[in-house]
Amino acid sequence: MTGTVLVTGGAGYIGSHACVALIDAGYDVVVLDNLSNSSAVALERCGSICGTVPEFVQGDIRDRQCLDAVFSRHTVRAVLHFAGLKAVGESVAMPLEYYDCNVSGSLVLLEAMAKAGVKNLVFSSSATVYGDPATVPIREDFNLAPTSPYGRTKRMVEDILADWQVANPDWSICRLRYFNPVGAHPGGTIGEDPQGHPNNLMPFIAQVAVGQRDKLFVFGDDYATSDGTGVRDYIHVMDLVEGHVSALDYVCRQTGLHTINLGTGNGVSVLEMISAFERASGKAVPYEIVARRPGDIATCWADPTLAQTLLQWRASRDLAQMCQDTWRWQASNPRGYAS
Numbered sequence: 001m002t003g004t005v006l007v008t009g010g011a012g013y014i015g016s017h018a019c020v021a022l023i024d025a026g027y028d029v030v031v032l033d034n035l036s037n038s039s040a041v042a043l044e045r046c047g048s049i050c051g052t053v054p055e056f057v058q059g060d061i062r063d064r065q066c067l068d069a070v071f072s073r074h075t076v077r078a079v080l081h082f083a084g085l086k087a088v089g090e091s092v093a094m095p096l097e098y099y100d101c102n103v104s105g106s107l108v109l110l111e112a113m114a115k116a117g118v119k120n121l122v123f124s125s126s127a128t129v130y131g132d133p134a135t136v137p138i139r140e141d142f143n144l145a146p147t148s149p150y151g152r153t154k155r156m157v158e159d160i161l162a163d164w165q166v167a168n169p170d171w172s173i174c175r176l177r178y179f180n181p182v183g184a185h186p187g188g189t190i191g192e193d194p195q196g197h198p199n200n201l202m203p204f205i206a207q208v209a210v211g212q213r214d215k216l217f218v219f220g221d222d223y224a225t226s227d228g229t230g231v232r233d234y235i236h237v238m239d240l241v242e243g244h245v246s247a248l249d250y251v252c253r254q255t256g257l258h259t260i261n262l263g264t265g266n267g268v269s270v271l272e273m274i275s276a277f278e279r280a281s282g283k284a285v286p287y288e289i290v291a292r293r294p295g296d297i298a299t300c301w302a303d304p305t306l307a308q309t310l311l312q313w314r315a316s317r318d319l320a321q322m323c324q325d326t327w328r329w330q331a332s333n334p335r336g337y338a339s
């Protein structure tokens with residue numbers, strides 16, 4: 001496939017890896033990002049990896065004039081919409097900012113796409129829309145019950161997209177529900193660069209292993225899981241973005257509304273992740289068991305069958321690769337893009 005793809009949030013963690021996958025697949029890439037949680041250095045490094053730096057527009061998805069200008073300058077074939085705020089705890093403290101950025105921002109984007117006649121969209125949703133599932137593995141037809149403002153923004157945008165697609169049946173929209181993206185490009189030059197205190201497990205472990213933090217706090221060991229710690233479906237970011245390229249190919253061929261999990265189908269506990277990271281890095285990861293984190297669930301992993309059936313995509317990288325690639329990025333960029 002060829003053509004120009006607009007990547008909102010393309011300077012961020014997943015977006016920057018998506019730029020590499022898209023350029024490698026032959027697409028021209030235009031990134032729109034306000035850099036509220038990212039660095040333009042990531043895009044320069046994408047250029048070093050693939051030989052082409054994505055065109056970068058610094059701007060906000062809520063800025064209609066900016067979007068109109070992007071769509072009038074480029075013949076955009078499809079939009080990959082990653083831009084948004086994503087920290088669960090922060091969303092509890094700042095719900096209006098989350099609804100404004102994630103929901104209003106998506107509305108402005110949709111309006112600008114409609115005006116420009118761009119009808120292909122891949123949206124970053126999240127497994128968080130399922131809340132605490134009754135059973136695992138989680139299928140796409142499970143009940144949705146997000147437990148945070150962040151999760152509710154994702155469900156709202158999913159609903160808006162469904163309504164919009166009913167009203168506009170010539171559109172093609174894919175709602176991708178990601179499980180837990182981890183890892184980095186194998187070259188070690190782009191990766192996850194959390195600002196401040198990492199909320200997620202993998203970047204926290206990596207910062208302990210590299211010596212920036214003394215120890216990991218494990219949030220609870222009394223869950224009904226094999227070792228008592230929380231179990232998640234960690235997916236290598238390169239697998240995830242390859243899934244996006246497959247989804248993009250699919251939406252460019254089929255109109256309709258598609259909702260697809262992107263996960264591996266495997267559950268990994270916190271203690272299993274610590275051991276895997278110690279093996280991959282050769283470093284000790286000291287930890288202390290503390291109380292459960294409010295709002296956490298015991299287990300969450302995907303049934304990835306639909307992605308295999310519709311997209312002919314499945315995750316291929318294992319836990320060791322997730323840890324090795326995270327470690328390569330962390331060890332060569334101990335302070336992220338500021339290193």
Ligand code: NAD
Pocket residue numbers: 008009010011012013014015032033034035036037038039059060061062081082083084085086101105124125126127178179180181
């Ligand atoms: P990220 O914060 O690294 O990337 C998001 C990017 O969007 C950043 O570069 C940020 O500067 C930009 N941005 C934010 N608000 C914007 C706005 N109003 N206008 C323009 N740009 C804006 O996050 P990520 O981990 O790469 O996540 C990408 C998407 O995937 C998000 O929508 C997130 O909710 C979703 N997601 C992420 C995870 C995860 O664990 N990383 C899991 C499920 C879903």
Ligand code: UDP
Pocket residue numbers: 180199200201202204216217218219220229230231232270293296
């Ligand atoms: N976790 C932990 N210590 C941390 C961060 C996370 O023990 O510093 C645990 C958390 O309780 C959960 C798992 O690691 O069981 C994954 O957490 P993360 O925040 O990365 O993903 P999410 O809970 O949003 O799926």
